Amino acid sequence: MKESIDFSAEIAKELGIAEWKVKNAIELLEDGKTIPFIARYRKEKTGELNEIQLREISDLLEHLKKLYERKNEIIRLVEERGKLTPELKKAFLGARSLQELEDLYAPYKSKKKTRADIARERGLVPLAELLKTNLEKADEKIRSFIDPEKGVETAEDAIAGARDIIAEEISINLQVRNRLREIIKRRGHLRSERADGEDQKGIYRDYYDFSQPIPQLVPHRVLAIFRGEREKVLKVSVEISGDLTPMVLKLLNFDERLAYYDELVDAVRDSLKRLLLPSIEREIRNELKEMAENRAITVFSKNLKNLLLQPPLGSKVVMGIDPGYRTGCKLAVIGKDGSVLYYDTIYPTPPKNEIIQAEMKVVEAVKLLNVEIISIGNGTASRETELFIAETIKKNHLSCKYLIVSEAGASIYSASKVAIEEFPDYDVTTRGAISIARRVQDPLAEYVKIPPESIGVGMYQHDVNSKKLKKTLDREVESAVNYAGVNLNTASKHLLKYISGLNEKSADNIVKYRAENGLFKNRNELLKVSGIGPKAFEQAAGFCRIIGGENPLDSTTVHPESYHIATAVLESVGKRPEDLTTNREEVEALLKEFDIDAFCEETGFNKITVRDVVDALKKPGLDPRDELPKPLLRDDVLTMEQLSPGMLLEGTVRNVVDFGAFVDIGVKQDGLIHRSKMGRNIKDPLEILSVGQIVKVRVLSVDLERGRIALELVREEN
Template sequence: EVRSFYQEMLKDALNRLMKNSLINEVRGQKKAEADIESIKTFETNLKELLLSPPAGMKPTLGIDPGFRTGCKVAVLDETGKFLKYQAIFPHKSAAEKQQAVTTIKQLIQKYKIELIAIGNGTAGRETDEFMTEVISTLDKKPIKVIVNESGASIYSASKVAIEEFPELDITVRGAISIGRRLQDPLAELVKIDPKSIGVGQYQHDVDQKLLKKKLDETVESCVNYVGVDLNTASKELLIFVSGMSSTVAKNLVKYRNENGAFKNRQEILKVSKLGGKTFELCAGFLRIRSGENPLDNTAVHPESYSVVEAIAQDLAVSINQINQISNKVKSLDLKKYVTDKIGEPTLKDIISELEKPGRDPRAEFKYATFREGIKEIKDLEVGMELEGIVTNVANFGAFVDVGVHQDGLVHISQLADYFVKDPKQVVKVGQVVKVRVLEINEQLKRIGLSMRKQV
């Protein structure tokens, strides 16, 4: 009797008072864990995308493809500055196609174009084939690359783009962004909200405050890891440099526009609102190529210049030949250069930086060549071997662009010939990979791919 009374009481207490709060608590814990895991994946993908190898600052054609409205072509110089815009219609009549061929050839010759960036959206593959035809008739052939244009349309309608190009049409801004993405992905992608770049998973379901915080930290980390060219960097890029505020970045660009290129790092102290503390925080991440002091093109902080100069003097090496220091320094005892501010670990970092002064830490530039004749899902066949670019990595596999306007999925079980626990250990965003077509569902627009060797 008493036992059943207590059982009923406990059952009632559990169902009426405790059950819901316990369920909510466990759900909340699991949701927080899932959020952290999902955000980690987003962070990794964003980092790989931002650190994509740059093709280099060379004269470039940026092309935003289109059928009915034509292709918007933007000419950029070797600093990324916009020079000229032209619309071409290679996908209409034969006469208009011929006119497009003439226009492109003239632009390539006049501006000595070395790179051609084609957006991977609508008409991307058709425009790529058209450009292949044009380039084949030239003696000096520019490098042609299909560029992922995710977020380009969002950038072209953004406040940043309107400020930079108030007089240009939205589609022309898109073509400029596509061209600059090829020249230097990091400098261009920082202008776009990371959530619009399309490399996350479940990004709208996770804690938005935590997501923003982590993504901003990732962008800042990447910008400072690579370093920023003080004489070409935009305000949007400078904002992410350690110690820089939006106001200081704006003032720095204004000073540069009025007084010309910076010749040394100390000169930035003349910029309004940039004081000693900001200088201390940001100077090591700002680079000046071909400046007065070769150390200004390295990650060595100005407060360590005196130590480098002392080492160079002891080795009888000119400061203009700093790359020779690292070879000869082995004969020196570094302890004698240790100061209150500079310890031995810092000295070792300085020496390793001097081995390759001005070197970009990002990987060497590579690009995928999409198979000719493959433009749509219906052109694919099971068993086909293709080259593609990884566009997104999720916990269950990787998405790969093979040039058919629809990314294929390499499921985690198809990533390698061995067990894969985490796809991020095998592939990364922007990586060029070889894949085999496993299955095609035209109706659902699904493509199954494999990176495993065929047995």
């Protein structure tokens, strides 16, 4: 049985959260409760910790467990070698980080034979001690270490061996390593220069002769430099100016009064050049890479969540177009329920330019099928297709509008097992057009079918730790799906599997149950589904809504365990659960004036839970995404040539990165709002901008030759 360690005090101190909250959160996490469930339905127990705080607790708990396991592993290994002392064990257990722990363990590691090991085998350890301590010369004593049989031919050989022992001792000295690490992190530079690899497009031109202080490095630059090194375009090193030898000598108390001071200076220089600096450079490079990776993953995950939570345009007839040149533009019209009504291929773009035929097909489909929105993918040939659609709408006085949607992951989806199961009779490109259309009706329901790492709203996502990236992104998808909730009677298995307490198998079983037994009439029916027991039900029920079922409370985010509270709240304002359906506006008006404090005093119910129940009753059946601004719909198009500095436009944020945000303003090329053009001193563009956000921008400059548009954010003052 594994020993259970309580890390709550340590985590509480590190995160600045009350220990009781952390303790209860850990208890819930260890019991298998998901973060979205704890954040929404266990607020009483955690003191209203939010998802971000719960993730921090979960991650730190995982780190501390790994650190504890590594400590025990090291203690076991050192004990097996007969080197463990009570003091050493205490030092191992007291290590605050993996780095500190590995530094302590370094002298005891099994490693290939070093120069110092050979010197030790030759019996030169006493000579090393003599060199470090003697105030007077002892040449006769040194000669006594000459032993040709052991390979020590001369006194110089003996001294050289002793120097090797000292150099290695210095390289594993904790005080020296920590001080050196601190100096390099503060004063060191990351340097890159041109190597032999090809860089035909000049992607890494800015880094052919580059040097920047380590504290000033920004994550995207670090990732770009290391990628350039991997592709053999750049040579990269960590540099520190000045001689570090005096500092090391001082730390070790090697002063000039020692008889063999010059030998000690040589040993320090050798240790720095051959052992210490290469080792610490590796550590610092790893730290820089980890820092940059973590930031890239954070940017990607925030962009992904914002993309997933784009407001759905709901039950609309949508024409999806997957643009292309040679193979044409694939077109698919889907009905209000997402079913495919029509599909075809049109060729309005080069090389065929069959504009008249394409126009006839689009106009006929729009009129016959009552298409309300045309959704165009933002990939290859997107702008030419947009121009064609805008002109077709205008020329034929069509009542529909169009928008550009992110094509991210559409090609991955259309060739996937999921797409083949959904649309076995359609080819890959038609499936892509269907996905582009459905993204308008419900972005979340469509994006969950794609591996999150394939949705390109990140920064250098191919340069980061794929396992860590996947874990973080899966967590964001889970958070988004549970935030929005699902309609139990319409949700696909791809959405359901992310619901708290469910998995791929139970999601599949829900869909099968629906097919065999008809629609769910109440939440309790979930317990009849194979694989869903009381524990899974407890976590899933509140996130699964039933519209028009037997119990009106099932259409709210109120958890079944709080139905008695919801009923009591409604009774106190003279209403019943049925009124949520028949007198919705009246219930909402009454609840706006509801005195939560007085109700809790009278009933003894917990105030936090009552507040959440009241909020949920005000908005039965509401998808929280419906309150967000809708996507920007267009019926006309601009060209880059029509842009001029000073022009004010509306656009949609497509991607947010550390140095700015890319905005679709309805021309061929997305414009860039640099961080410095966001109206005030913004350190992180994600503070004020998100993927899918509609923004007002001013054109600063247009570079037709390089296809670049510089924009400035126009911030509306309150």
